[in-house]
Each structure stands twice: as structure tokens, then as C-alpha cells.
Amino acid sequence: MAIPSRASFDQLPLSERLGIVVFEGTFLATxxxxxxTVNLYHMGSFFAEVYYDPEVNHLHHCRTFVRKEELEDYAVYIDLPEL
Structure with missing residues (x-):
């Protein structure tokens, strides 16, 4: 299955968006x-975040974006060893 454009993807029901993200996206970070818990995926021409509530074991939201500035929330979780 090909990844749809961001505009088409955002129009899909949540269950379909989640399936596409998990099976077609590239996991990048948490x-x-x-x-x-928010997992970040690269979807080719955009990024998708999947929101998971571990207390009730439920995937409840999927948000897309294209702006690199929105990746800054993940920077605190990156640890690079001394070079």
C-alpha cells in the first residue's frame, strides 16, 4: 500500500491512519x-505522531506535520556520546 498525501491521510478515519502509520511509516522516536506516550514516524513527505495512553492501553490520536521545528520536542530524548 502506498502512503497517501498528507491531505488525503488526514481525511481518513483514525483506525485507517493508525494502520498506515504502523505498517508503512518509519519509526523514529518516542x-x-x-x-x-507519543511515537514519531516518518511518512515520506510528512511526519505522524501516534498518541498512546498506556493506562487504558488505547491509541487515541494521530497528528501530522511537516515543519522541522515540531521535531524539537524529541531533541531531549536524543543522547549522543562524546565524539
Whole structure:
């Protein structure tokens, strides 16, 4: 299955978006926001974040973006050893 454009992707029901992200996207990183675990995926021409509530074991939101500035939330979770 090919990854749809961001505009088409955003119009799909949540269950379809989650399936496409998990099976077609490239996992990049995880961050934590309040009670949620947020996983970041690269989708070719855009990024997708999948929000997971571990307390109730539920994927409840999928957000897309293209701006590089929105990746800054993940910077605190990157640890590079001394070179």
C-alpha cells in the first residue's frame, strides 16, 4: 500500500491512519507528554505522531506535520556520546 498525501491521510478515519502509520511509516522516536506516550514516524513527505495512553492501553490520536521545528520536542530524548 502506498502512503497517501498528507491531505488525503488526514481525511481518513483514525483506525485507517493508525494502520498506515504502523505498517508503512518509519519509526523514529518516542517522547512522553502528560500521561501519553507519543511515537514519531516518518511518512515520506510528512511526519505522524501516534498518541498512546498506556493506562487504558488505547491509541487515541494521530497528528501530522511537516515543519522541522515540531521535531524539537524529541531533541531531549536524543543522547549522543562524546565524539
Amino acid at each position: 517522547r512522553f507528554e502528560e500521561e501519553d
